[in-house]
Amino acid sequence: MKIYIAPVPRPIKTEGLVILVDILRATSTITSALAHEAILVKPVDTIEEALLFKEQGYLLMGERNGLPPEGFDLGNSPREVRSVKGHKVVISTTNGTRALSFIQRAKVVIAACFLNLSAVVTFAKRFEEVFILCAGSEGEVALEDFFFAGKLAQNFPGFQALNDTALIAYDYARHIENIEKNLWQAHHAKALKALGLGDDVSLCARVDLYPIIPILTNDGFVPLRGHSE
Ligand code: MLT
Secondary structure, three states: OEEEEEOOOOOEEOOOEEEEEOOOOHHHHHHHHHHOOOOEEEEOOOHHHHHHHHOOOOEEEEOEOOEOOOOOOEOOOOOOOHHHOOOEEEEEOOOHHHHHHHEEEOOEEEEEOHHHHHHHHHHHOOOOEEEEEEOOEOOEOOHHHHHHHHHHHHHOOOOEEOOHHHHHHHHHHHOOOOHHHHHOOOHHHHHHHHOOOHHHHHHHOOOOOOOEEEEEEOOEEEEEEOOOO
């Protein structure tokens, strides 16, 4: 499989698969919300845009500076998803949802995190070319996204790097066994802890808790469940 890793958002055109990664916390939260039976999770760029959906009965999730914006129902937390069952959800976050606007063309777009790692690997194996789009942090590389991208790459058969970032991430991830310990080194993990949201970091480090794949449609992310080879 040919793998390209964008360590920060950049314009993407591919006939293959794009995998969005924002471990802390957007893709972990999107995956968790769908696992807890949200009908769909619609990513939007701005708070103003999100608020318009409130009138249509959507639940609003998201963050700015780590905390829920005024008028939102829930934060961007994978621990806050119990109430989403049976609801349509709108999500707006600082980096994760915005990264999607860089995708100019793709056959399929999915969201990935440690929580659905094996399901994503199984699904992705049918594509020859895979772009891993890391959300990063305001234009900077985020350790947790880069690390996860390397872990994903390691799980793909016949790994071939399409850029040097893919080679470096692959090599970096190879030497790390303890996922949670690694996440705690990340700048954003420390920032979340300072906000009293450290439990989110521990949850985002768990592997294969939810065997579902959020797949992007015109309405937002919807779940593909129980995906097999
Ligand atoms: C983001 O999109 O920047 C993040 O998911 C931020 C966060 O949840 O704290």
